[in-house]
Amino acid sequence: MFDLDRIRTILLIGDPVPLPASAAVIDAVQGIEVTSDAGGGDGFRLTLALARSPLLDYELVQNGTFRPGKRVIIGVMLGIVPEVLIDGIVTQQQLQPSNEPGRATLTVMGSDVSVVLSYEERNATYPNQPDSIIFTQIIARYAQYGLVPAPSPTADFPIELERTPRQQDTDLAFIHCMAERNGYKFYVEPVTFGVNSAYFGPEVRAGVPQPALSVDLGAATNVSSLSFSHDALAPVGVSGSFVDPFLKQSWPIPALPSLKVPPLALAPATPLRTRIARETAKQNAGTAAISMLAQSSNSPDAVTGNGTLDSKRYGHALRARGLVGVRGAGLSYDGLYYVQRVTHSLRAGEYTQSFSISREGHLPTLPVIPT
Secondary structure: OEEEOOEEEEEEEEOOOEEEOOHHHHHHEEEEEEEEEOOOOOEEEEEEEOOEOOOOOEHHHHOOOOOOOOEEEEEEEOOOOOEEEEEEEEEEEEEEOOOOOOOOEEEEEEEEHHHHHHOOEEEEEOOOOOHHHHHHHHHHHHHHHOEEEEEOOOOOOOOOOOOOOEEEEEHHHHHHHHHHHHOOEEEEEEEEOOEEEEEEEOOOOOOOOEEEEEOOOHHHOOEEEEEEEEOOOOOEEEEOEEEEOOOOEEEEOOOOOOOOOOOOEEEEOOOOEEEEOHHHHHOOHHHHHHHHHHHHHOOOOOEEEEEEEEHHHHOOOOOOOOEEEEEOOOOOOOEEEEEEEEEEEEEOOEEEEEEEEEEOEEEEOOOOOOO
8 A cells, every 4th residue: 555645546456465565566556547447348447667686677667566367456545444445456567767877667457356257268058048157157267367257147048959158258348248138238347456346237327326527516616528429310210120939910019118227417418319129120029129228228319428537526336337416517517427437547646537437328317416
């Protein structure tokens, strides 16, 4: 643990059990960047100053502290409770030598622990098992990384005589495929140091919102910059049909609600585009309805916001995949949003958080925004 101007940064390194970083590593840290992305996964970047060892090599390179495959946990403490930003695995190094003494740097990059699910391809079948059960079996193989499965039930129960789920890819790719066909999301979220929740379910748009983002509110302002965009072509409607195997007749599938509930906007944007769910024609009625629901739920939000936080005034680490309120942006754009992406940047005397938020339309659903 080390301080960055009253903001305590926690760095643990190990294989596979992470331990507190050595004093030499802490002294070498120049900057830390952690990105949490609801759509693209989580990752981190460490920038470290390098010093030559007696063997004419850089010590941090030679001793393998950050060799690929090492586990790294990064956290911050803005108050009395530490918050884990990422539990990850080193996947890449970049060495930049310098002609000036003490100016060489090592950049260490990695992804959250879900990357270990992409190491090996498998051929497997899962007869008479719904996707939620298959997911639990897969995650159980990675208990040494502190992964705890948190699946939501899936409605489709395949019968072996009709269909058998088959895996011919890595565990990570197969889980993403199952999530997409159910309209679900898969991600790994740190719970505490060394323990991670492997979530498989609908996008969570309920629960207690994080402290509000406040703009143009005088002393209560905690946002350095904030801008909004309304993309009318982002949301997409879905239509489709299925063929009755007995009557050999095509039946349209009625419009189904999205899994993005509860709604975050009082006036959701009407989709201007419509996509045909072509794969439903060869599915039974239940599977076709789930496919339609999945495509509807995977449609992007129309309204997005991007900005930067003053972390000291905000007093918290903003978390992706959660709700946050916006105040002071006007009636049309105030209200609750889903946090799509947060990038935490830590340097000596500086902690900034850049973020991206979204929802399906305009006007708040709540009369008062929680602070």
